[in-house]
Amino acid sequence: MKKTIHQINERIRDGNARVVTAEEMPALVAELGEEGALAEVDVVTTGTFGAMCSSGGFFNFGHADPPIRMERVWLNDVEAYAGLAAVDAYLGATQQSTTREENYGGAHVIEDFIAGKAVELRAISRGTDCYPRRTINTDLLLDNLNQAIMCNPRNGYQRYNAASNSTDRVLHTYMGMLLPGCGNVTYSGAGLLNPISNDPHFRVIGSGVPCLLGGAAGMVIGEGTQASPAAGFGTLMVTADMKQMDTEYIRAATMTGYGVTLYVGLGIPIPILDIETVRSTAVRDEDIWVDILDYGIPSRDRPSLGKVNYAMLKSGRLEINGEEVRISSLSSLRKARRVASELKKWIESGKMVVCLPTRRIDPARRAGPMRETAQGPRVLEIMDRRVITISEDEPIRDAAKKLLKGETNHLPVINGKGVLVGIVTTYDVSKAVVNPDKISHVRDIMRRRVITTTTDEPVDIAVRKLEKHNISALPVVDKEFHVVGMLTAMDLGKLFGGRWLK
Amino acid sequence: MKLLVTFSRKEGKKPIIAQVVRDTGVLVNVERAVIDSSEGEALIDIPDESCRVVKDKLADLGASVRILEEEISLDENECVDCGACISICPQEVFSFDEEFRLRVDAKRCVLCGRCIEICPHRALSRRIES
Numbered sequence: 165m166k167k168t169i170h171q172i173n174e175r176i177r178d179g180n181a182r183v184v185t186a187e188e189m190p191a192l193v194a195e196l197g198e199e200g201a202l203a204e205v206d207v208v209t210t211g212t213f214g215a216m217c218s219s220g221g222f223f224n225f226g227h228a229d230p231p232i233r234m235e236r237v238w239l240n241d242v243e244a245y246a247g248l249a250a251v252d253a254y255l256g257a258t259q260q261s262t263t264r265e266e267n268y269g270g271a272h273v274i275e276d277f278i279a280g281k282a283v284e285l286r287a288i289s290r291g292t293d294c295y296p297r298r299t300i301n302t303d304l305l306l307d308n309l310n311q312a313i314m315c316n317p318r319n320g321y322q323r324y325n326a327a328s329n330s331t332d333r334v335l336h337t338y339m340g341m342l343l344p345g346c347g348n349v350t351y352s353g354a355g356l357l358n359p360i361s362n363d364p365h366f367r368v369i370g371s372g373v374p375c376l377l378g379g380a381a382g383m384v385i386g387e388g389t390q391a392s393p394a395a396g397f398g399t400l401m402v403t404a405d406m407k408q409m410d411t412e413y414i415r416a417a418t419m420t421g422y423g424v425t426l427y428v429g430l431g432i433p434i435p436i437l438d439i440e441t442v443r444s445t446a447v448r449d450e451d452i453w454v455d456i457l458d459y460g461i462p463s464r465d466r467p468s469l470g471k472v473n474y475a476m477l478k479s480g481r482l483e484i485n486g487e488e489v490r491i492s493s494l495s496s497l498r499k500a501r502r503v504a505s506e507l508k509k510w511i512e513s514g515k516m517v518v519c520l521p522t523r524r525i526d527p528a529r530r531a532g533p534m535r536e537t538a539q540g541p542r543v544l545e546i547m548d549r550r551v552i553t554i555s556e557d558e559p560i561r562d563a564a565k566k567l568l569k570g571e572t573n574h575l576p577v578i579n580g581k582g583v584l585v586g587i588v589t590t591y592d593v594s595k596a597v598v599n600p601d602k603i604s605h606v607r608d609i610m611r612r613r614v615i616t617t618t619t620d621e622p623v624d625i626a627v628r629k630l631e632k633h634n635i636s637a638l639p640v641v642d643k644e645f646h647v648v649g650m651l652t653a654m655d656l657g658k659l660f661g662g663r664w665l666k
Numbered sequence: 667m668k669l670l671v672t673f674s675r676k677e678g679k680k681p682i683i684a685q686v687v688r689d690t691g692v693l694v695n696v697e698r699a700v701i702d703s704s705e706g707e708a709l710i711d712i713p714d715e716s717c718r719v720v721k722d723k724l725a726d727l728g729a730s731v732r733i734l735e736e737e738i739s740l741d742e743n744e745c746v747d748c749g750a751c752i753s754i755c756p757q758e759v760f761s762f763d764e765e766f767r768l769r770v771d772a773k774r775c776v777l778c779g780r781c782i783e784i785c786p787h788r789a790l791s792r793r794i795e796s
Contacts, residue, residue, distance in 0.1 A: 213746070215786070340750045341784045348753035415746055417786035425786075427746060480752070480762065492753035494786070496746045497766040 165202055166438045172206045173517045181206040183511045185504040186357045186434075186445060193446040201442045207511050207518060208445040210359040211376075211431035211503030214352045214495025215417060217338070218318035218389060219426045220256040220270060221406055224310040225285060227251055228302075233295035234287035238262070239273045246287070250295060254315075257416075257426035269424030271416035274314070277306040278378070278409045312406035314378060318388040320430050322360035322398040323454050326351040326477060326491075328469055328484065331460035333632070336421025340494050342459055346469065346484045349456055350492045354500035355449040355474030359432040360398040362445045368434055369400070370521025376431040376507045377402050379410030381516055384432065386523060392531035400525075402430060413503065427496070431503040433511055435518040449474035456484070462625050464533060543626050544619035546658045547640050547649035553578045556585055556607040563606050564593050574637040576647045577610045583645045586610030616641045617651055623659065626651055667714045668697070668776075669721065672707045673729040683708065686723045692716040697757075697776040709734065709776055736792045738775045738782075740768065744789035751781040751790065 175181040182205050184192060189208050193201045223244070225234075233250040236243065241261045244253035259270040276283055282303045291298045306312055328349045329335045329342035336342075340350045355361070363369045371386040382404025391399040413429030434445055454477075455468035469484060476482060480491050510516040552570040554563050556577050563575055567590050577586035592609045603609060617626045617638040626638055630653065640649035673682055687694050692712055699708040712720050717733070724731045738759065747768045752760045757774045760781070782790045 214748075336784075340786070341754045341780075343754060350750070350753065415787060418788070419786055420784045427748075427786075490753035490758075492751070493749040496748045498747040501766075 165199060167202070167206070167436065169435055169437070169518060169520050172435050172437075173519075175206055176511055176514055176517050179512070179514060181511060183207045183209060183433075183508045185501070185508055186210045186362050186447075187501065187504070189445045190356070190448045193442060198439050198442045198446075201446075202436060202439060205436045205442075208362060208434045208436060208441075209431055209504045209507040209511065210354075210362050210434065211357050211429070211500045211505075211507065212320060212354040212359065212495065213413070213429045213499035213503055214354070214427060215338070215419070215425040216316060216319045216321075216428040216430075217258050217425045219274075219314070219316040219428055220254055221274060221312055221314040223253050223255065223312050225251045225253075225304065226308075226310050228297060228300055230297045231295050232287060232289050232297035232300050233292060234300070235289045236287065238284075238286045239270075240268065240276070240283050241286075242268070242270050242273050244270070258424050260424055266418050266420075266423050269416070269418075271424050271426035274406065274426065275411055275414060275416040277312060278406055278414055279411050280305065306407055313403060314380075314382070314406050314409070315385070315401075315403045316377075316428065317401050318390055318399045319377075319402050319428055320359050320388070320400045320432075321353065322358060322364065322393070322396060323355075323452055323474075324352050324397075325454050326456040326472060327459050328456050328489075329460045330458045330469070335459055336419070337459050338419050338422045338425070339459060340419060340492060341421075346487075346489060348489050348492060349472075349477075349482055349484065350494055351454070351477045352494040353454075353474065354495060354497060355452055355478065356447050357497075357500045357504055358452075359430065359434075360393070360400070361447050361452055362434050363441070364393065364396070364398065364444060365440075365527045366393065366398070366521075366525040367444075368437065368441060368520065369432055370524045372522040373432065373519060374516050375402055375404075375433075376413070376429065376503055376510070377404035377409075378406070378429060379413035379506075380404040380406070380408035381510070384521075387525045387529065390531045391525070391529055393525070393527045394530040397531070398525070398527075400430075413499070413506075427499075429499060429503045431507040433507055433516065433518050435520075449478060462628070541623040541659060542619065543617050543621045543623060543640055543649075543651055546623060546655045547619070547651045548655055549649050551576070551647050551649060553647055554588070554606055555579070556605070556610065558606050559604055560593060560596050560606060560609060563588055563609075564597075567593060572650075572652075574639075574650065574652065576614070576639040576650070577606055578647065584614060584616070584639055584641055584647050586612045587614045587639065614639060616645075618642070619648065623656070627656065667712055667717050668734040669710050669712065669717070669724075669731050670707065670734050671710060671724055671729050671731050672705065673727075674705050675701070676704060680727065682724065682727045682729055683710070685727060686720060690716065690719050690723050692720050694720070698778060734777070735794050736777060737772045738770065738777065739772075739791055739793040740770050741789045741791070744787045746787055746789075748786065750784060750786055754780055754784060756780070 237246040244255040257271040261268040327339035385401040388399030415427040457466040637652040695711040
């Protein structure tokens, strides 16, 4: 048996369509069988509500008198991209305020507009014969704009890796606060309610298909940026009119220590046309697996600490390395359910009908990494190869001598096998001189917890370590923890000479 | 009952809390403490009925004591029930109910402030207990 989109739309118009949410579907298929579910169900509604950084909107402000060709535009001190026609701009959700930094950004401007608040527009121009005006400053409500069209390049991620942190310090990431020693796990996503998870081969989701976006009736434009459906990470580009949105489904947020983002409610109705759509909408949380990635590793290819499915994630607790840890969701399941049930109401009442894509999304697409033609500097290239070390058994006086002679402030401490075991600084030695007490050897004053770097580490990562730990030098070590060089704040000066300054 | 105890360490390092426990026999639970070379602040939890005796003893030892009147407060208009706070709270104050609505057990809170800092929607704050 098969159904056509016209048959389904007729039933919607007659008010007879049977609509269920993606959460209700698996049990229904188990009860009625696939053929039975196909006969019974016309539409399955999906929903997700989470942080979607790749969001924003186009605004048209109308012409002022005398007119201005706005070259740079700020909305409540958040800069919008104005490299468009005279009074158009695109505001990105993650753009931060020039005055309030991470506490306010593009996402907040969008939420304020939708909430009916006034937003201050400020723009400058160099002035032309046709657009003589150079500055403008005015307060605007959403109703005062010609258009405010949300257009999100990447929303509705099919699924997203969970996050943890194996290092010994707290991390603030776009996946929230990650406690040291894999002390927690965070994730984002609605699991079985996710739109693409209900149509992973893009048989019914594609260009022109209707959706709920931020509470408004919107449309799928097509494939989202960075889409990688062949790897299970499909994305969508979506649009809707901000003037019809509701702050119930669109919220600004700040990931502390990371920045501003926009929580977006997105739902897509899936027409049940054939057995394949029945099967794909019968997906359960247990079927959707993701890796828990270690965000402690500052690299694109973060190692996996294990695999989990959404049923495990939604349970709130998980075992990692034999220890039970708690899980935080960053997206809201409650709101995702609300999106799916609102969409269900729209279709039951005939407010929205379904359609097939006018252009299909390629399910075989795979996103690639960036091609880098020039590599950034590595520690090897700027480190100081002149290494002066001291043994942990030597007297403090000898450390002082070495510091003086070597004209350095940091002495790596090594054991009998040449392995790095600590570090002493001029500060540590001075302190020992002021408070002589009973201490006499390097071992007594050295710091044992040494932050190190390696020769092939990008300098940016090493600099981040210096900043984070408020220190001014890092011993460079090899695999056996032998010291092969030192990277000090002074070495960073080399970046401003030579070939890195292009 | 939670008491916020502040004390100076200028006249030497007296073991004030240990002294209170020994003299009153009340078992004190230290939930949070910040102590540096000149002063200290500790948040302690004690049985309600022992409040008086512990408070008086602490005062005798030179500490200033006040009953903690603040508690963690959730602004339901801002909260979207994401749950970012759940896994980072050392006291397990937050959890989901069966409908994935955020539940706050404010009595467990020791006001460490971590959730206030990280809530993506700035929905958590300290407020005077009602």
